[in-house]
Amino acid sequence: MQCIEEMNLMKKMINILQVVMLTFLVDASAVAQDVQNSRRMSHRMEITRTVGTTEITIIYHSPTAQGRKIFGGIVPTNFVVDGKEYPWRAGSNERTTIAFTHDVTINGHKLSAGKYGLVVLVNDTHWTFVFSNNYSWGAFQYSPENDVLRLQVEVEEKPHQDWLSYNFVNPKPEAIGVELRWETLSAQFKVETDVSQNILSDLTKKENKTARDYRIMAIETMAKHPENSDLALDYLELALANMNDLEDNRKRAEEFAINMLKADYLIGKGEIKKGKILKEQTIPISSGFDMYYYALNLLIVKGDKDEAYRLLSQNIINNPNQWQAYLAMGEYYLKDNYQKEVVKNFKRAFELAPENSKNYARYLYLQNKLIYERN
Numbered sequence: 001m002q003c004i005e006e007m008n009l010m011k012k013m014i015n016i017l018q019v020v021m022l023t024f025l026v027d028a029s030a031v032a033q034d035v036q037n038s039r040r041m042s043h044r045m046e047i048t049r050t051v052g053t054t055e056i057t058i059i060y061h062s063p064t065a066q067g068r069k070i071f072g073g074i075v076p077t078n079f080v081v082d083g084k085e086y087p088w089r090a091g092s093n094e095r096t097t098i099a100f101t102h103d104v105t106i107n108g109h110k111l112s113a114g115k116y117g118l119v120v121l122v123n124d125t126h127w128t129f130v131f132s133n134n135y136s137w138g139a140f141q142y143s144p145e146n147d148v149l150r151l152q153v154e155v156e157e158k159p160h161q162d163w164l165s166y167n168f169v170n171p172k173p174e175a176i177g178v179e180l181r182w183e184t185l186s187a188q189f190k191v192e193t194d195v196s197q198n199i200l201s202d203l204t205k206k207e208n209k210t211a212r213d214y215r216i217m218a219i220e221t222m223a224k225h226p227e228n229s230d231l232a233l234d235y236l237e238l239a240l241a242n243m244n245d246l247e248d249n250r251k252r253a254e255e256f257a258i259n260m261l262k263a264d265y266l267i268g269k270g271e272i273k274k275g276k277i278l279k280e281q282t283i284p285i286s287s288g289f290d291m292y293y294y295a296l297n298l299l300i301v302k303g304d305k306d307e308a309y310r311l312l313s314q315n316i317i318n319n320p321n322q323w324q325a326y327l328a329m330g331e332y333y334l335k336d337n338y339q340k341e342v343v344k345n346f347k348r349a350f351e352l353a354p355e356n357s358k359n360y361a362r363y364l365y366l367q368n369k370l371i372y373e374r375n
Contacts, residue, residue, distance in 0.1 A: 042092040049168045051176050052195030053202065054102040058118075058178070060091035062164045070183040077122050087119035087130060087142050090180055091164060095119065097135045098178075102201075105192040106131075111149055120180070120187075127180075127187045128152045151189055158186045196224040211246065211254050214239035218261060229269045236262045249287075256282055256290045283311070284318060291315045292328040299335060308332060323352035323361065330364070339372040 042061040049056045068074055079086040090096045099115040117135030119142055121128040134146040164182040171177075174195050179188035199220045203213050218235035221228055239258050243251050259282040266275030286294075291311060299308035312332055316325045330345035346365040353361035 044093075045166070047166060047168065049171075049176055051171075051191070051193050052174060053198050054100060054104065054193040054195075056104075056168075056176065056178070056191060057099045058096065058166045059094075060096040060164075060166060061093040063092040064163045065183050066162065071122060071185055072124075075122055077124050079122070085121060085142075085144070087121050090118055090120045090129075095135050096166075098131070100191075100193075102193055102198045106149065107151055107153070107189050109149055109151065116148060117146075126152050126154050129180075129187075129189060153187045153189055155185050155187050157184055160184050194224075196220040200224065209238075209242065211239040211242045211258070214242060215254070215258055215261065218265075222265065229265045233262065233265055236265070252285055252287065253290055256286050257294070260294050283314065286315065287319070287322070289324050292324050292331075295328060296331055299332060321352060323349045323354070323357070326352065327361070327364075330368075334368070339368065339375060342368050343372050 042063040044059070045062050046057065046059045048058075071077065075088050076086075079088075096118045097115055098118050100111065100113050102113050104111050104113075111131060115135060116131040116133070119130045119132065121130065129151040130142075130147055131149040131151070132142070132146045133148055134142070158181060160183060161181055162183075164180075167179045167181065169177040169179045169188060170190075175190055175192040177188045177190050179186055200217060203209065203217050203220075206213060214235045218232040218239070221232040221235065225231075236258050240255070243254055246254060259278055263275040263279035263282065266272075266278065268275075283291075295308045295311045295315070298304045298311070309332065312325070312329050315322075316329060319325045326345045326349040330342050330349060333339075333341040333345065343365065346361070346368055350358070350361040350365040
């Protein structure tokens with residue numbers, strides 16, 4: 001009986017030793033340096049990705065395997081002793097942290113903006129990512145009472161990678177994957193954010209809003225709530241009322257952008273005649289890149305090819321010596337790979353471009369000329 005008790009005690013001691021190894025997780029020859037914080041062998045890494053207006057920042061230390069068995073070795077699996085879970089800090093030295101500047105959704109679970117300690121419970125078939133309010137050093141202080149979110153994900157086999165890494169993968173306009181990879185295993189979760197809501201929230205809180213701020217609020221309101229055109233139109237009126245401090249050129253450009261949006265929103269809510277009149281009144285004040293951005297947005301984002309062509313053609317008639325007018329028409333034809341017209345318009349843009357834009361216009365012209373001649 002005593003022998004059995006001694007064996008159980010020995011197993012517990014081995015498990016506790018594994019915790020210590022798990023905590024330091026560096027080369028044996030470098031333990032002292034890492035602990036003393038003088039010359040750490042595991043590189044400190046900080047990666048940031050901006051999705052919309054949301055910054056995601058992960059700070060971790062990256063150890064190397066160097067021939068050691070990691071999972072099921074230095075990082076034990078199913079590590080529970082006397083009912084207590086011992087997580088892996090998913091890195092070395094300080095606990096790995098992940099921070100979000102806006103509220104996000106992770107694999108369908110909501111998580112508030114803020115900074116979190118990130119630890120992992122390692123299983124043979126899956127890992128559980130734990131987002132914790134506690135991001136103190138190491139994982140010794142881990143307690144489930146500080147858990148904010150637990151996320152169980154499947155583990156994938158990957159080609160061997162000697163160093164531990166976090167990577168941003170599978171980017172989408174409003175989402176990004178976060179992958180933790182080491183040795184021959186990886187696991188990942190998906191972070192999603194509501195870009196329009198974040199922009200609206202930030203601008204609503206902002207004091208001393210500019211004309212551009214109100215214009216952006218109108219755009220994001222229509223993106224988020226297209227049925228709420230009245231509110232978007234109210235924002236555009238506020239934008240028009242806040243242009244007094246703008247210089248003449250900037251004021252004209254802002255007025256063009258605001259009134260073209262206003263015309264579109266009026267047409268969209270059924271006030272077609274009023275909207276079309278406003279649009280035709282606004283077109284003549286366009287200059288520079290005003291029509292370039294508006295018409296190409298119609299073409300690429302809204303798919304209104306006919307209206308984009310009408311506006312770009314009229315812009316050339318109204319501004320026959322404006323290089324941006326031909327640049328925009330070249331971009332229009334580029335969308336359909338109508339290379340002859342692309343070259344024709346880019347050549348004219350190059351001929352009319354001012355010196356500070358000459359190199360850019362020349363490059364577009366010669367690049368597309370080469371493509372046309374090769375075909």
